[in-house]
Amino acid sequence: MLTEKLETEIQTLSRQEKFYLIQVLVRNLELEDSYHREQAFQRQENKLSKQQNISKAKAIDTFLVKWKGSLKGIDVDAAKYDYLQKKYQ
Numbered sequence: 001m002l003t004e005k006l007e008t009e010i011q012t013l014s015r016q017e018k019f020y021l022i023q024v025l026v027r028n029l030e031l032e033d034s035y036h037r038e039q040a041f042q043r044q045e046n047k048l049s050k051q052q053n054i055s056k057a058k059a060i061d062t063f064l065v066k067w068k069g070s071l072k073g074i075d076v077d078a079a080k081y082d083y084l085q086k087k088y089q
Helices: 002-012 015-068 076-087
Strands: none
Touching: none
16 A cells, blocks of 8 residues: 555656655665664674683683692792892892
């Protein structure tokens, strides 16, 4: 029903009015297309940033696991004191 009304309305337009209508429709389609491209780009960027955050967190966890065992049982203050004593002798 709507398409029939629309076709009737379009048929009543002059050639120049049809040309302007087409220009407006094409411009609107281009704006929609650019909007959807922008949204897709933003989703991709968000996905990449989440992956980078995960890989950074994984690297930190790996570092802590690696060094946690070797630093276990060390008195930090005593280690600093010994280091400074050797350095300034």
